[in-house]
Amino acid sequence: MAARTTTRPTARKAAKTRPARRTRTVRIDHHKRWRPASRRGGTCGYTLDGKTCTRRGAHYCEPRADKVVAFFGELLVHPAGALANTRFELAPWQEHEIIRPLFGEVIWSVQWGRYVRRYTRATVVLGRKNGKSALLSGISLYMLCGDGEESAEVYGAAKNTRQAGKVFEPATKMVKKSPILAKRLTHIKNMRRLVDEKTGSHYEVIPGDADAELGHNPHCFILDEVLSQPDDSLWKAMTTAAGARTQALMLAITTETSDQASFGAEFIDEADRVMEDPARSPHHFAYVRKMPRTVEELERLWRLFPARPELPVSIDPWDERNWHWPNPALGSFLSIQSLREDAEEAKNDLSKENGFKQFRLNQRVSQVTRWISMDLWDLNAGEIAPTPDWITDRLRGQRCWGGLDLSSKLDLTAWSLLFPNGETLWRFWAPESIAPHLDAHTGGKFSEWARDGWITLTDGDTIDYDQIYADVDEDHDRYRIVDVTYDKWSGEPIRQEIVKRTRLKLVESDTTYLRMTPPMAELMRMLRARELEHFGNPVARWMADALERKSPRDDPDRMRPVKPDRDKTGKRIDGMPSLLFAVDGKLRGLPAPSIYESQGMSL
Numbered sequence: 031m032a033a034r035t036t037t038r039p040t041a042r043k044a045a046k047t048r049p050a051r052r053t054r055t056v057r058i059d060h061h062k063r064w065r066p067a068s069r070r071g072g073t074c075g076y077t078l079d080g081k082t083c084t085r086r087g088a089h090y091c092e093p094r095a096d097k098v099v100a101f102f103g104e105l106l107v108h109p110a111g112a113l114a115n116t117r118f119e120l121a122p123w124q125e126h127e128i129i130r131p132l133f134g135e136v137i138w139s140v141q142w143g144r145y146v147r148r149y150t151r152a153t154v155v156l157g158r159k160n161g162k163s164a165l166l167s168g169i170s171l172y173m174l175c176g177d178g179e180e181s182a183e184v185y186g187a188a189k190n191t192r193q194a195g196k197v198f199e200p201a202t203k204m205v206k207k208s209p210i211l212a213k214r215l216t217h218i219k220n221m222r223r224l225v226d227e228k229t230g231s232h233y234e235v236i237p238g239d240a241d242a243e244l245g246h247n248p249h250c251f252i253l254d255e256v257l258s259q260p261d262d263s264l265w266k267a268m269t270t271a272a273g274a275r276t277q278a279l280m281l282a283i284t285t286e287t288s289d290q291a292s293f294g295a296e297f298i299d300e301a302d303r304v305m306e307d308p309a310r311s312p313h314h315f316a317y318v319r320k321m322p323r324t325v326e327e328l329e330r331l332w333r334l335f336p337a338r339p340e341l342p343v344s345i346d347p348w349d350e351r352n353w354h355w356p357n358p359a360l361g362s363f364l365s366i367q368s369l370r371e372d373a374e375e376a377k378n379d380l381s382k383e384n385g386f387k388q389f390r391l392n393q394r395v396s397q398v399t400r401w402i403s404m405d406l407w408d409l410n411a412g413e414i415a416p417t418p419d420w421i422t423d424r425l426r427g428q429r430c431w432g433g434l435d436l437s438s439k440l441d442l443t444a445w446s447l448l449f450p451n452g453e454t455l456w457r458f459w460a461p462e463s464i465a466p467h468l469d470a471h472t473g474g475k476f477s478e479w480a481r482d483g484w485i486t487l488t489d490g491d492t493i494d495y496d497q498i499y500a501d502v503d504e505d506h507d508r509y510r511i512v513d514v515t516y517d518k519w520s521g522e523p524i525r526q527e528i529v530k531r532t533r534l535k536l537v538e539s540d541t542t543y544l545r546m547t548p549p550m551a552e553l554m555r556m557l558r559a560r561e562l563e564h565f566g567n568p569v570a571r572w573m574a575d576a577l578e579r580k581s582p583r584d585d586p587d588r589m590r591p592v593k594p595d596r597d598k599t600g601k602r603i604d605g606m607p608s609l610l611f612a613v614d615g616k617l618r619g620l621p622a623p624s625i626y627e628s629q630g631m632s633l
Contacts (some may be wrong), residue, residue: 032364034214036268038155043084043568052575057128058126060090060092060095060126060130060131060134061089061090063090063135064132064308064309065088065090065135065137065148065312066088066137066148066309066312066347067077067088067613068087068088068137068138069086069087070088070137070138070140071086071087071137071138071145071288072484073085073086074086074091074136074145076087076091076094076145077093077521078092078093078094078096078097078100079093079096081093081096087137087138088135088136088137088138088148089135089136090131090134090135090136091134091135091136091145092134094133094134094136094400095130095131095133095134095475095548096614097176098129098130098133098172098176099120099130099135100131100132101168101171101176102118102119102120102129102168102172103117103118103119103120103175103210104117105171105210105211106118106168106171106204106208106211107207109164109167109200109203109204109207110164110200111161111164111363112363113363115207118164118168118204118397120221121161121358121359121362121363123358123359124161124165124358127317127358128154128165128317129209131149131315131445132147132149132152132279132315133147134558135147135148135149135315136148136181139160139276142276142573144276144328146276146277147172147277147279148312148313148478149279149313149314149315150272150277150278150279150280150313151222151269151279151280151281151311151313151314151315151475152280152281152282152314152317153256153281153282153283153284153297153298153300153301153304153314153315153316153317153318154281154282154284154317154318155283155284155285155286155301155302155317155318155319155320155392156283156317156318156319156356156358157285157300157319157356157357157389157390157391157392158285158389158390159357159359159364159368160358160359160364161359161363161364162254162283162539163196163197163200163254164200165250166186166199166254166281167197167198167200167204168201168204169250169252169281170184170186170197170198170201170233170250170252170476171201171204171205171211171224172504173228173233173249173250173279174215174224174230174231174232174233174250175211175214175215175228175229175231177249177277179229179231179249179275179276180229180230180231181229181230181231182229182231182232182249182250182307183227183231183232183246183247183248183249184231184232184233184234184235184248184249184250184251184252185233185234185235185236185246185248185250185252185268186234186235186251186252186254187235187236187251187252187253187264187268188254188255188258188368189255189258190237191222191235191236191237193254193255193258194236194237194254195222195235196254196288197252197254198222198233198235199225201233202217202224205217205224210470214226214227221234222234222235222515223235225532228346231249243317246268246271246277247271247272247274247365248271248272248275248277248278248280249272249278249279250278250279250280250281251268251269251272251278251279251280251281251489252281252282252283253268253280253281253282253283254264254282254283254284254355255283255284255285255571256282256283256284256287256292256293256297256298256368257286257287257288257289257292257298258285258294259293259294260293261293262293262297265280265282265293268280268301269498273276280296284297284298285388285389285392286298286320286388286392286393286394286395287382287388287394288388288396289393290394290396290397290398290578291595295414296599298318298394299400300314301314301316301318302316302318302400303404303575304316304328305317305318305334305407306334306403306404306405307404313489317355318611319343319355319357319358319392320355320356320391320392320393320394321342321347321352321353321355321356321393321436322342322345322389322391323345323393323394323399324345324399324586325345326401326402326403326554327345327399327400327403328342328344328345329406329558330403330405330406331355333403333405333406333426334405338379338565340354340355341549342355344523347373347386347387347391347393348373348377350366350369350370352391353366353369353390353391356390356393357369357390357391357392358390358473358482369390370567372386372390373386373390377431385508388476397580397581397582397583398551398578398579398580398592399578399579399580399581400577400578401550401577401578401579401591402554402557402574402575402577403555404574404575406557406558407557407564407571407574407575408507408571409557409560410452410556410557410561410562410563410564411563411564411565411566412500412563412564412565412566413563413565413566414466414565414566415565415566415567417483418455418482418483418484418567420565421453421455421565422455422508424448425455425509425574426450426508426509427509427510428429428509428510429449429450429509429510429511429512429620430447430448430449430450430509430510430511430512431447431448431511431512431513431514431515431612431613431615431616432445432446432447432448432505432513432514432515432534432611432612432615433445433446433447433448433514433515433516433607433608433609433610433611433612433613433614433615434446434502434513434514434516434517434528434536434608434611435516435517435604435605435608435611436516436517436524437493437604440461440463440464440492440493441460441461441464441493441602441604442458442459442464442602442604443458443459443460443493443498443604444456444457444458444573444604444605444607444608445457445458445498445501445502445505445608446605446608446609446611447505447509447511447612448609448612448613448615450616450620452556452561452563453563453564453565454562454563454564454565454567454570454609454612455565456567456569456570456608456609457486457501457505458485458486458604458605458606459485459486459487459488459493459494459497459498459501460480460485460486460488460493461487461488461489461490461491461492461493462487462488462489463490464489465477465480465487466519468602469601470600471599471601472572472600475568475572479568479569482570482600483567484567485570486501489584490571494534495524499527499528499531502531502534503531503532504534506526506534508545511534512535512615512620512621513534513535513536513537513615513618514528514535514536514537514611514615515535515536515537515538515539515615516537516538516539516611517539517540517541517607517611517616518537518538518539518540519540528613537614537615538616539611539614541590541591541593541607542590543582543588543589543590545614546589546590546591546610547587547588547589547590548614548617549610549614549617550579550589550590550591550610550618551587551589552613552616553609553610553613556613567605568605569605570605570609572602573602573603573604573605574603574606576594576601576606577591577603577606578591578592578594578604579591579592580592591603591606591607593607
């Protein structure tokens with residue numbers, strides 16, 4: 031997993047290109063990979079070919095990883111392509127960035143009383159024609175007869191049986207070409223099944239129909255091309271069926287989707303977030319290689335993977351220096367000439383451009399992009415506030431700008447205060463009836479945030495606006511609020527009531543390209559320059575993580591935030607528009623000081 035760095039480009043212009051570094055060989059120290067800080071368990075003791083692991087707790091067990099690498103190299107041959115009939119020697123990126131961490135990372139299982147694989151879920155996202163079918167076939171054969179699991183059930187699925195067969199068929203060819211595996215495994219053609227009589231195990235293809243796949247007990251489930259799945263029903267059916275296995279592996283591999291609102295998009299986005307922050311889901315292995323679409327995405331890669339020679343050098347899709355990152359096999363078993371030909375056709379035929387970007391560069395062909403990476407957000411935490419009130423006394427009496435994003439009565443409402451030095455405070459209100467729904471999407475954190483005071487839950491099914499008015503009035507007394515920018519669609523009666531109670535100046539705004547582009551550009555500048563300090567507010571972080579931006583295809587520098595479908599997802603971003611409204615106020619500046627401020631009251 032990539033090491034973290036605090037080195038950042040300081041300006042948007044400087045981030046558009048940088049010199050390529052191609053001479054450095056990437057060296058990966060697997061023992062330095064992030065892992066849970068667990069010391070449970072004694073000495074590992076796993077031994078292979080005279081090599082014994084002496085580590086303990088959560089660790090990288092080299093002999094276990096060696097075993098899988100040896101399985102590929104000693105028992106398998108490439109089934110097709112330029113390397114057909116040669117030994118399956120894993121490419122360095124396959125070995126060190128996928129196979130070794132996936133199978134070598136272990137943790138102590140209290141339930142089973144032994145060390146087991148840390149990763150029970152894996153997501154691999156890369157461009158097409160990078161040898162994924164052969165790699166998946168090798169993994170499925172290892173899980174079938176090399177993992178030491180009795181009565182192992184290994185399943186492969188895709189949009190339909192034919193698509194899933196594209197992984198199964200290379201596996202059968204590998205078996206035929208391997209004397210050892212051909213002797214051990216039986217191929218039942220009419221059932222598309224490989225059987226290992228020695229362990230009572232089998233590997234078969236199943237259709238992408240979750241209703242018919244609820245009776246399995248998978249040791250390994252491989253889902254090919256997640257983007258083709260209509261929903262998460264098949265994935266849920268198989269992952270929930272694997273609870274009786276000691277170290278089951280649920281593996282999905284895919285190319286980027288073009289549908290921003292699909293199951294595939296959510297699936298890939300989650301893997302991208304785990305790659306960025308592995309502590310988010312320690313059991314989830316993520317290998318994501320996508321060509322960045324925006325300067326922000328490019329800078330994020332530079333922070334996450336410092337000094338990697340194959341990183342993109344710009345966001346130009348036609349620059350060959352940028353092709354290796356989404357295509358790690360480029361230059362070995364993936365021909366650069368084929369990419370050049372596809373790129374030439376795409377440049378001359380707009381109907382083919384999206385296909386090249388999606389399938390070759392692994393880009394999401396959409397006007398919507400995730401905006402703030404969490405490593406950049408976390409760099410702007412400053413001091414971590416243990417409670418919402420921890421910082422209020424320090425800021426008492428200071429000037430600030432307010433931002434108000436009012437929701438419907440049935441959802442979240444957010445209030446932001448931005449101070450001249452970048453310190454930012456939030457208030458959030460929601461009806462208590464929404465807590466169970468958002469708990470289901472945050473692992474129960476929403477109710478925890480409410481108990482800790484980060485969110486105010488009001489009684490009943492609707493927000494108590496009197497509570498909002500009272501809290502805004504309290505902040506008005508505590509701070510010197512210059513003005514408050516609010517969404518004009520929030521409702522005139524609410525604005526009138528706030529003005530009536532506080533005499534605050536409220537400035538009308540909205541979330542159009544015209545109004546949002548300047549504050550969004552300014553907020554990103556502040557984040558890059560580390561001029562924002564949000565004190566680790568957990569609710570704001572959750573919302574920043576969900577924030578997406580939309581830009582017109584003909585003018586990518588214009589942007590506005592995209593609100594998620596509240597009925598279909600647990601995502602909320604209300605704290606971000608409220609912050610952008612406050613930034614909008616900051617851009618208007620402070621009012622000129624009065625004569626009393628500069629000279630006092632004396633005559």
